[in-house]
Amino acid sequence: MTETTETPIRRGVPLWAQIIIWVGLLALLVMVGVTLMKRQEGTIQPGDVIPDFSLPLFSGYEYAGQSEVKLSDFRGKVVVINFWASWCKPCEQEAAELQEAWEYYEPTGQVVFLGADYVDTEPEARVYLQKYGITFPNGPDMGTRISQLFRIQGVPETYFVDKTGVLRYVQVGPFSSLGQIQAQIDLLLAE
Amino acid sequence: MLAEFGYGVLLVTFLLALYSVGASVYGYYNKSASMVESARRSMLLTFPLLSIAALSLISLLVNGDFNVQFVYEVTSRSMPAYLKVTAWWGGQAGSLLFWSWLMSAFASLVTLRKWDRDQEFLPWVIVVASVTLAFFLALNIFFENPFARLYQTFDGNIAAYTLAPANSTPIVPADGRGLNPLLRHPGMIIHPPMLYLGFVSYVIPFAFAIAALVTGRTDDRWIRITRRWSLWAWLFLSFGLVLGGRWAYDVLGWGGYWGWDPVEIAAFMPWLTGTAFLHSVMIQEKRGMLKQWNMVLIILTYALVIFGTFLTRSGVLSSVHAFAQSAIGPSFFVFIGVTFVTSIALLIHRWEDLKAEAEMKSMLSREALFLLNNLLFMSVLVVSFWGVIFPLISELFTGQKVTVGPPFYERANSPLFAALMFLMAIAPLSAWGHSTIQTLGRAIWKPTIAALAITVAIFFTYTRNWIALIGFFLVALVILVTLYEFWRGARARQKTQGENFFTALSHLTGKNRRRYGGYVIHISMMLMAIGILGIELFQNETQGTIQVNQSLELQGYKLVYKDIAQWDDASTGVNYTRATIEVYKGGQLVTELHPRTDYYYEAQQNMTIPGVRSTMADDVYVLLVDWEPASAVGATFKLYVNPLVNWLWVGSLLFLVGVIIAAWPEKDPERVTVRATRSARQTSAAD
């Protein structure tokens, strides 16, 4: 197999082409690999510090007159963040218990319950909230930003944050009893 | 017992595959023919062994041993036996075993051929096939064991284990979850096997390509050996895609056949490079050119097959088709990394050895046009690949999730497909080695005029939509040019052989199967294009809630809601709601349709089955929509009129005919290799 080029130099693939090919392949593998790792990650775990976020609240479900709250507003208090949706059947199983827990802890002023409505419509959300007589601060997770922060895998999920802003407990799925909720909060209040 | 036996067989097969790899490599480097023969035999053994493992799994499925996790997940008591068999590929673990079984079948088939002239390829073909087989078996053995049983452990958790953990009790559910209702349709039964057949058969040409690179036998021997493999692989893959479209149309209830979903595209991408490869190898055979490019194409095809399989099964992409998230992702990722890097490194190493001597005579020669064909297919690939990857990139760098949907792909790919159609009209008229504007012009002006005439007729009778008109013009041009080729060839034979026209035609095709089979395939693609143009550009839909004896109207059709029935079928565990619709056109009753919704109790899932009336002119497609509960008081129907869509399915049948013609074995297969003349005037009328 003779070459028709004038000089028999083995040029091979030019360097610039090799660089592009290998860099391109590396970039692809890195991106896919990192995405794979992210998918396997699951929710944020106890011990993680949660970045600050702001939650706009439905009118009628404000906190201390504010229609938008930030997580950092509640430093020094125990924060319970509950992700739910009106179209979520399992959420209904824990709705009453959550409200009971809120009524129990609200007078202490040491605990804040925040409801983040995940990918929902306001009219339907209000119907749900009224049905279970929910009074703790509730608002839509606009653009799914907050749920992406927490990397929720579904609804309902509840996150318990201690007084220093560190996540301490993750509840995936509905609570089975009021006692379960109280146990977690009491633990964090005692610190 | 049977499950443990099946798992044991998998383990043995895995070890045999590893042994094949080792023995082949050792045999090659130590020039030991006996070691290579030993590797070949062990490769051959994998097929009967995997058949036994498969039969074990099927037996477990059919007998409903719900203690086995896979059986629990994909079967249930109410399923008929044949469906339980097809449940083999109805879930991740089983379908991986199916993949492996096919891989061992094809590897065995290839090792059974006569190897006298190609002894040096054999070890490396065995290596590539065995490595791929070993990988898929490893997925089954270490991550997704189809034979794993359910146990409840000490702490109350129930999970599947290969070996019973200490202090655990076996769990035997009373009934299985049952196959996803969507997977119980005939089209869905053969769509995955057909796709897997396509994917797996591409491993063989890839194996030969790697063998050629490693051994340095970089002439086109590897292409000639795998010519038929590549064609059949391409057929299976094409059919897998068409069946997927047909199934979506029949059963998924959105009036369409292709949604540009990432998993659909993952199967489409190897088809693109496979088609480019099909054409480009002809250039290598005829002119000895493009050896480097053909290597790139076959490596890309294999890479896209593996990458597509990975994307579908790893949960990386957001898709309606995706399997549930699985632990196989990371190992798949490593396998991809290793195979990509090895293939590319090998290719770069041998790059200079693949240099060709022939030159391009003219920009309009068939080689040049085939290269343009390749550029266009690669362009569609770039668009499709980027559209699939971009959401990943967006999420990684901005945290924002985006969707890349149909408008993106359609806008970019439509002009590319139009250009490909135009090429299909010109390339048959261009000669190998040389063509000029004059020769092409002279050949094409008559079909062009005829195609224009047809387009004008369409303009006055059917549509003014300019995109459709361009599309129909191109379709007409390609069909006319291709038929013209048949006619010219047959007439030439008539003159020289004195045969009558039809004998001439059949002999012409018989003596040039690849070319004329290819032409039939081109015509079939144009028929499919008619269907696609019709449904994409002229689909009409309407939806409304109507009472009994009220009607919905669309495009000249009037659909009257006559009746509704609802009943439970205890044997299948389904609640059926079935409406009766009378279809009128121009005041005349045309037919009665029965759209229905099937609610599967155990899966808690609804299937909407449309009532369809099909003609070549259009489909009247009506769905019982369940936005509101249906009753005699009011039911919501969605009505589609899909013009010309059946040309798509008719075209795919003709496609099958074309591939069979093209792939039918020549009486004298070795004759083809003798005519490897490199003369400047080489033009060949007979393939």
Next chain:
Amino acid sequence: MKTNLRFTFFVLLLVLAGLLVAPVSAQGAQPPTDDDVNAIAKELYCPVCENTPLDVCATQACAQWRDLIRLKLSQGETESQIKQYFVENYGARVLNEPPREGLNWLAYLVPPVIILAGAVFLVRALRMMKKPVAAVPAEGPRVEAPADDYIARLEEEVKKQK
């Protein structure tokens, strides 16, 4: 008498005018049809499901979103307003194409750039493979009428096969 007639005439004219105007405003009061809702839902993706367009999605959540579209349509919102609302509430993934801003421009620009680069590469490769000018005259006599040429080739082939 005459003033009476004129007066009646003007009243009738007013009533007629009122009748003409009335259907226009009555049209605005008609509830949006399923087709109107579907036309917009077709272009949106279900925010929770995996890659499912909103008009075919069967879940309860999707039904709520379609009702929301219907509500907004009846309030007179336009398609782009409704889409904007969905993006604000549920993120950019509900659109069927990445919105043209920031990094997303790459989605639209990268393929044409690569394809163009491929075309340039192809043209250069073809040129490199093309034989130098000296050989061109030799190809003159080969430019025959294609039909005869074709038949000549075919005859040659047929003879070989016999």
